[in-house]
Amino acid sequence: MRVFVTGASGWIGSAAVDELLAAGHEVTGLARSDASTAALEAKGARVRRGDLDDLDGIRAGAEAAEAVIHLANKHDWSNPAASDAAERAAVQTIGDALVGTDRPFLLAAGVAGLVQGRTSTEDDASPFHGPDAPRGGSENLALEFVERGVRTVSLRFSPTVHGAGDHGFIALIAANAREKGVAGYPGDGTNRWPAVHRSDAARLIALGLEKAPAGSRLHAVAEEGVPTREIAEAIGRAFDLPVESIAPDEVADHFGWIGRFFGMDLSASSDRTRKLLDWTPTGPTLIEDLDAGAYSVS
Template structure:
């Protein structure tokens, strides 16, 4: 199968490209830099130069493919409106290109904000609708196109997709611990984050291409919830820093923009995904990766 991948050189995208190539697919990755293009070519993938601000290039990549993975996102926390707008435009371009073809379209989403007071499940619809909502409401936009002949599948990733070399949310929290001289956790640290190892997330995504029905919501979740106190304690041990609670009124000042996320309870289940795909996570747990030096001093 010819598969077009945006975000192909990213943290999750590069692992998914590896899985696709290992499964015998021909992969074309969208690359905005020479370094990204070279990394993809070294793996044996084809390269299409461009980025999320190039809808014509995204259209051409999708049009030439048998399936599309959309994994790119600007992740510009200083310009959330611009990030959402770019995401919306990219997904709208892809679904318009694939409409009526029945071809698979798998897009990155997340488990945050789906449920409160309990783990989110695959049955929980995304509350994000419209271009001004988080991620531009693109999960719902894509799934609306199931009735228009697009085999759309949502890939909902845990708030932490971890592993050696991770530069995501846990890396940000570890850097804040270094800067503050203390590994902090919000309030009593009882709120929890779902987690998955990068390789497990990639395997799930490629199984989704092979097995998931149109309209499916898949959860890349290995651990339903790891408490933020446990995370902070593991970071403290790894970086040889003291560990302390951060009062709710001080969370924003201590953690900055990520404070609201770190203080949230972002738990999720993947029971339905495991049953549907025959997927069993086998990678290291989050605390094991922290202890092994995934976020070095």
Template sequence: MRVFVTGATGWIGSAVTDTLIAHGHKVVGLARSDEAAAVLEAKGAAAHRGTIDDLGSLAAGAAAADGVIHLAAKHDFTDLAASWRGENAAVQRMLDTLEGSDRPFLIASGLASADIQRPLTEDDASPFHGADSMRGGGENLALSYAARGVRPAALRFAPTVHGMRDHGFTAMLTKIAKERGAAGYIGDGSTRWAAVHVADAARMILLALEKAPAGSRLHAVAEDGLPSRDIAAAIGAYLGLPTVSVAPQDAEAHFGWIGRFFGMDITATSARTRQLLDWTPTGPTLFEDIAAGAYALPE
């Protein structure tokens, strides 16, 4: 299958590209620079030049593909509203290109949802609709095309998709701990984050591309919810630093913008996804990766 992948050189996208190629698929990755194109070509993938804002390039990439995996996202925290509108426009253009083709369109999403006071399941719909909502309402926009001749599926990633050289949220928390001289958690540390190893997430995406029914919501989750105090303790143990509680009102001052997320309860199950795709996570746990040096910092 010829697969157009946006975000193909990113953290998750790189693992997805490698996994797709290893299973006989041809990857065409969106590349916004010569450096990105060179990385893709070195892996055996083809480079398709363009950006998320270049709607014509996105349409051309989608039109020439047997399926699309949309992993790229704009994260301009200085103007999130513009980022969300841009995401909505990009998703809309690719979906319109695929309409009536019965080809798969997989879209990266998250587990943030309404305050339901329990782990999120695949039956829980995203509350975000429209270009001005979080992520431009891309998940619901994509799933609406199940009735328009597209095979869409939402890829809901755990807040920490971990592994060696991960530079995401856990890497940020590790860096902050080293700077502060202590690994912090917020309040009593009872809020939880779901987690998944990047290789397991990539394998789930491969299976989704090949067999997920139209309209599927899929959870890339291996560990349903790890208490934030335990995450901090694991980071502290690796760095040889104490673990401390940070008062909620001081969270932003201590952690910066990531404090808003670290204080959230973001938990989810993946029972339906595992059954639907015959997917079983087998990678290391988050705590195993932390102990193994996945978040080692330069001196």
């Protein structure tokens, strides 16, 4: 299958490209830099130069493909409105290009914020609608294309897709601990973060492309919820730092913008995803990765 992948050189995307190529697919990755181009070509993938603002290029890539996997996001936390607008525009462009084709359109989403007070499941619809919502309401926008002949599949990733080389949330929390000289956790540390190893997330993407029906919401979740106190304790062991509770009213000052996320309880199940795709995570757990030095300073 000819697959067009945005975010093909990113943390999740680069691993997904490896899985797709190994499965015999022909991959074209969107690349905005010479380094990304070289990395994709070295794997045996084709390259379309451009970025999320190049909507004409994204449209052409989608029209030429038999499937689209949209993993790119600006992740500009200093200007989330710009990131959300770019995300919505890209999803609209891809959806429009695939109308009436019944081709797969897999897009990155997340489990964060789906529900409050219980473990979220694949049955929970995203509460985020419209351009002003997180990620520009892109999951719901993409799912609207199911009725227009597109096999949309939402890839809801854990907030922590971990592994050696990760520069995401856990890397930022570990960096905060080194800077502050203490591995902190919010309040009593019982709030939970779902986690999945990068290799398992990539394998889920390839399986979703092959097996998931239109309208599916897949949860890339290997661990339903790792208590933040356990995360802090592992960071403390990794960097020989004391571990301390951070009072709820001090979380924002201590952790910065990421404190808003680290203080949330985000437990999520992947039972339906595992049964649907026959997907069994096999990678190390988040704590195992931390204890093995995956987030140690190079």
